[in-house]
Amino acid sequence: MEKIYNESDIRYDYRKLTKLLIERGMTITTMESATSGQIASLITDTEGSSAVLKGAFVTYCNEAKIMQGVPAEILEKYTVYSKETAEAMAKACVKTYEANIGIGVTGTMGNIDPANPEASVPGQVYFAIVLNGKVQSYYVELVPQPTRLAYKLAVAKEVYDALMERM
Template sequence: MESECNIENKIRMNYRHLTQLLISRHLTITTMESATSGQIASLITDTEGSSAVLKGAFITYCNEAKIMQGVPAEIIDKYTVYSKETAGSMAQACRKAYNANIGIGVTGTMGNVDPANPDASIPGQVYFAIDIDGDVEEYYVELPPQPTRLAYKLAVAEEIYEELIKRLD
């Protein structure tokens, strides 16, 4: 089995590649992150020149923060905070707020049940969406148990990277 350090280094290399690709294509990106609490934006900014592509990011850990940044309360009420629909609304809201080409929305449950949303919270279930110029694709992944919170965040980051690269090819 690959060591946690090797996996992290691979993910960081992938995000370096992504950031360089965005720079070369003059594409801008933003994120609205809940479960990953800014990890995606952090990975993007680890590469020199990232200020040309990352317009900003929202960390919306609670439902109220998502609503304050443009996610309709009705979406959360109807589908729960842990849903493809919420992730899609998050991606759209951040892309529009920052007038970026790409918006990433991510919500889900990492290692333990969310006490604020216990009925909808299932550890390892993550929803994310990628909005490229108004074309929104929503995704669902089930992560195996991870040793740390960082490992969960990096696992989600890798899933997002894989799907975004497919869409940019």
């Protein structure tokens, strides 16, 4: 069955998440590539989010990932589109910001990445969540979405669902 991603529902979910983090006194950070900051943006749409979002990285190119603490060897060995890279991204942002939760997202949205054509498959997304020091990675295959924003929101929903299962 094909999943339907509804923007207003996703925005509502992230308001609930931000309020829950505020209530629990927990902090969160992201290192986003494919979603280019969409998850951090959704978190900050709720008043009081400055208490929970310590900072975030948009690392669209490999050099940016490496600059923010992702080991170059991981990118070389597993490619930028891998669970290992997503895990390294989540670990790196948690370490930098000393947050309770770190989210790393990498993948290919609607088209093949010209910089990594052999490794990119449209709709394949890897993400990882570090929660209180424990990392878990995930893989999703998205059906074609009508816009880039729709892809980003779909990934944000998948991340939200996975995080809420662990909270």
